[in-house]
Amino acid sequence: VLLGKCRPIIGNDPIMYIPMTIFERSRLLRWQMGWLPGKPKPCTNCNRINALTTRSHVNECFQIDANLNMYIDSFLNKLPSTPPKSSAYKFFLKTRWIVLSDFLFQLESICLPPDEIINPDSSNNQPFIDWIYSRS
Template structure:
């Protein structure tokens, strides 16, 4: 993981992303950023191919991250999901700070390189 990806993952896990203070969504001015609103606003369930019955899809996937290098067959889905997850956290970080995010450069490539070796 790059430093910025690690920072976003840690801030999500600590509850600091989207942020502790109520702040209006730049897309929906009558809604404040919250985890639940972020899931709807950024279409997280759809983008991660997860059912809506999973309450927190980002934490759900972070809990599934391998602690040790898995077999190639067990790591196959991460090649699809990890770049999407990194992009969602990247967008959320920028949107919460009222900025349009630049396209992320090779999101999640370090983890994917580790999994493919």
């Protein structure tokens, strides 16, 4: 199972050095390491009885794979190490990054106690999106 989540190329994972907020990086790393969603607890996002926050349930509950049009781990493996040149690929990355960031924040809201959640600042520009558009 874990082998399927590995990057196709041996090297540094772009999540470690591409620009993003510390909260986004933390959520992505915890997702990749299997620490998010964490210990299964009742899901407050859906009305299903006995639904627990397992990885498979949150994928289905939030329909994240459908919203990304791919698996989360596949998207993370496609993150570029340099800003892309193609405007179509920039748009692809931007739209999926917004969906992924929103999903991980909502998931963290369900899985962590309310006092441990840091609400993203809506006035904060998103460093990843600025980075992908930095090359003309």
